[in-house]
Amino acid sequence: MSRVLDVPRELAEPAERGTLTVGHAVVRKVAQHAADQVPGTSRAGKKGTKAKVGGLDNDVDLALDLALQYPAPVRTVVGVVREKVTEEVELLTGYHVRTLAVTVSALLPDVPPRVR
Template structure:
């Protein structure tokens, strides 16, 4: 373990100490940002292979290396929305939100579309 150089006691508060943002905190920001795109959503839940009502947030994997973030997001896209366009919008929103909220640089955001979700029956239109 290495110690950070100490700032003089009379240094302004902004120059004393350091701020660390955990991978878990960044992962939560990534999941929230992915969910902000209307056409995307979390993944369905299942128990022993049987679907369980309700949805959960997008699944995320995040790595923070210094000030660089790489992220992977697994989510669903509302059918029949364009998958590539939705994934691009998710990627852009994740990058913008993580950089704005943490000050870290997002190097890469991989988006895995794991499911297509159908709108609820009351929202479906009959052609």
Template structure:
């Protein structure tokens, strides 16, 4: 087997560009909200979070709201949880998962994830 290598002078080189001259990437709040909503949906497959994607008692859809300040995001969630469930544990799982996924997928720093549990739904599998 013959392997041919090119001399270093013939290999095309990428131009060195100052990072500041490359441009910017803008991620809008609504995109971050969709990422956060998807992160909660990933957790909603578990029994303890089954109620999240339903409607809340006040008729509004389960909510996600975000605020961007530079590269830092704050997330507010409204969700319903299945009953009985250890609330602190369930909310902690959601908070950690949303924080990790938003940071991973957007590159933004998550300052905090506030969660309001608006309703507990009886777990129908226990009947």
């Protein structure tokens, strides 16, 4: 059985509502997830993309370290990664992505190894 909550019909003034702070750990997770969703990227083991976040106020600086599937058009995939990560971080966190550095640290074959 659920009970109905008393919700005020009018919102308080914006200055009285409080604040919302999104931590850099959340921004890091959003950036990693967005990068891993781009076709052509490869999750190296269970780790996937690594991200570092810095910055002040409403601006963030991101550094990504990721692996791509081999063969992959590196420039094309990295361009899509940049667009996707910037879009997702700005949409979900409200931060402005000031810089985004991408390092491709590995090219991994599309086929899993025969022996584990």
